[in-house]
Amino acid sequence: MSPFKPVKIDILTLFPEMFAGPFSNSILKRAQECGLIEINLINIRDFSANKHRTVDDAPYGGGAGMVMGPEALFGAVEHVLNTRGFDLLPGRVVLMSPQGRPFNQMLADKMARENNLVLICGHYEGVDERVRKELVTDEISIGDYVLTGGEIPAMVVVDAVTRLVPGVLGEAASATEDSFCGGLLEYPHYTRPREYRGMGVPEVLLSGHHEEIRKWRRRESLLRTLERRPELLRTAELTSEDKEILRRIKSSINELDLS
Numbered sequence: 001m002s003p004f005k006p007v008k009i010d011i012l013t014l015f016p017e018m019f020a021g022p023f024s025n026s027i028l029k030r031a032q033e034c035g036l037i038e039i040n041l042i043n044i045r046d047f048s049a050n051k052h053r054t055v056d057d058a059p060y061g062g063g064a065g066m067v068m069g070p071e072a073l074f075g076a077v078e079h080v081l082n083t084r085g086f087d088l089l090p091g092r093v094v095l096m097s098p099q100g101r102p103f104n105q106m107l108a109d110k111m112a113r114e115n116n117l118v119l120i121c122g123h124y125e126g127v128d129e130r131v132r133k134e135l136v137t138d139e140i141s142i143g144d145y146v147l148t149g150g151e152i153p154a155m156v157v158v159d160a161v162t163r164l165v166p167g168v169l170g171e172a173a174s175a176t177e178d179s180f181c182g183g184l185l186e187y188p189h190y191t192r193p194r195e196y197r198g199m200g201v202p203e204v205l206l207s208g209h210h211e212e213i214r215k216w217r218r219r220e221s222l223l224r225t226l227e228r229r230p231e232l233l234r235t236a237e238l239t240s241e242d243k244e245i246l247r248r249i250k251s252s253i254n255e256l257d258l259s
Helices: 014-024 026-033 070-084 106-113 129-134 151-162 172-176 211-230 230-236 240-258
Strands: 007-012 037-043 092-102 118-123 138-141
Touching: 007 014, 007 151, 007 240, 014 026, 014 037, 014 151, 026 037, 037 211, 070 106, 070 118, 070 129, 092 106, 106 151, 118 151, 138 151, 151 172, 211 230, 211 240
Parallel strands: 007 037, 007 118, 092 118, 092 138
Antiparallel strands: none
């Protein structure tokens, strides 16, 4: 039995069968078996008011496509609230939407601290605006592109959140050293064999000198971020040591450009 209170995640979807594979393997599977997270899939169609179990209709004012109506979504969310015993909305009722704020590591960390999460998987041209105004506390996007529905984004969110729940990862340091934790990309990794196809391992990693290894990893993390995602440095948590390392890196780059 887990000593931690599980994070309860209710996912409202038109296609619950899509989640079987991702949620039945690897870390997500173990987290559920250990009682660290609890995932509940709710078929929105079960709350449809008509015999055909349809949940969409044409938009008022005309236009292409269909819109998810309010009846089934209100019914599904209210079912979750009643099941969980809430008098008020839980911490987050999240609509997966291309109009939402970008999902990132900081937001994943905040969501992992919630006891209850409700994720709504949108479809068609979107959801009735009354759902957004009355039920939704957050709208989240996993990128500036359009997918066929909110199921895959919901899987991404659950995966990112789950690994941050206390007790899920084997080593507590694993999550804190990941890319984007602290605002930087992660340093390079090496494992056995020591030499492969003429490519070796940096000597510092074989030295056993922990402080030198720390410095090397920090420098590589800063260098990789500067090269690949320089915009992250504007908001990263940088120490005076980090700033000095960056100054030296930039100075070396400038010297190479001039030579």
